Amino acid sequence: MTPEAFVDVLREALSVIVIIVSAVIVPSLIIGLVVSVFQAATSINEQTLSFLPRLLTTLLALMFLGHWLVQTMMDFFMEMVQRIPQVVG
Template structure:
C-alpha cells in the first residue's frame, strides 16, 4: 500500500465522519439560532429554553435519518473490506 492510498482511505473516512456529524448537528444549530433569536426579541434569558428544542430535533433527526446513516457506514465498511486484497497486493 502506498502512502497516497492510505491518505485517500483516511480522507474518505474523515469525509464520512464530517458528513454524518453535520447531518446531525446542523438542524440542532438552526433550531438553536431560531430559539436564541426569539429569546433576544422577547428578552427571555432562560438558558434551558433552547436546550429542549435542540434535543428533540436532534433525536428526531437520528430517528428518521438513522437508517440512511447506518447504510452509508455499512457501504463504506464493505468497500474497505472488499478492497483489502487490492490494497495489500
Template sequence: MTPETVIDIMREALWMIVLLSSMIIGPGLVIGLVVSTFQAATQINEQTLSFLPRLIVTLLVIIFLGPWMLTQLIDHAERLIGSVPYLIG
C-alpha cells in the same frame, strides 16, 4: 500500499465523519439560532427554552436519518474490507 492509497482511505473516512456529524449537528445549530433570536427579541432568559428544542430536533434527526447513516457506514466498511486484498497485494 502506497502513501497515496493511505491518504485516499483517510480522506474518505474523514469525509464520512464530516457528512454524518453535520447531519446531526446542523439542524440543532439552526434551531438554536432561531430560539436564541427569539429569546433576544422577547428578552426571555430561560435555559430550558434553548436546550429542549435542540434536544428534540437532534433526536428526531437521529430517528429519521439513522437508517440512512447506518447504511452509509456499512457501505463504507464493506468497500474498505472488500478492497483489502487489492491494498495488500
C-alpha cells in the same frame, strides 16, 4: 500500503464522518439559532428553553435519518473490506 492509498482511505473516512455528523448537527444548529433570536427578541434568558428544542431536534434527526446513516456507514465499511487485498498486496 502506499502513501497514496492511505491518503485516499483517510480522505474517504473523513468525508463520511463530515456527512454523517452534519446530517445530525445542522438541524440542531438551525433550531438553536431560531431559539436564540427568539430569546434575544423577548429577553427570556431561560437555559432550558435553548437546550430542549435542540435536544429534541437532534433526537428527531437521528430517528428520521438513522437508516440512511447506518447504510452510509455500512457502505463505507464494505468498501474498506473490499480494499483489503489491494492495500495488503
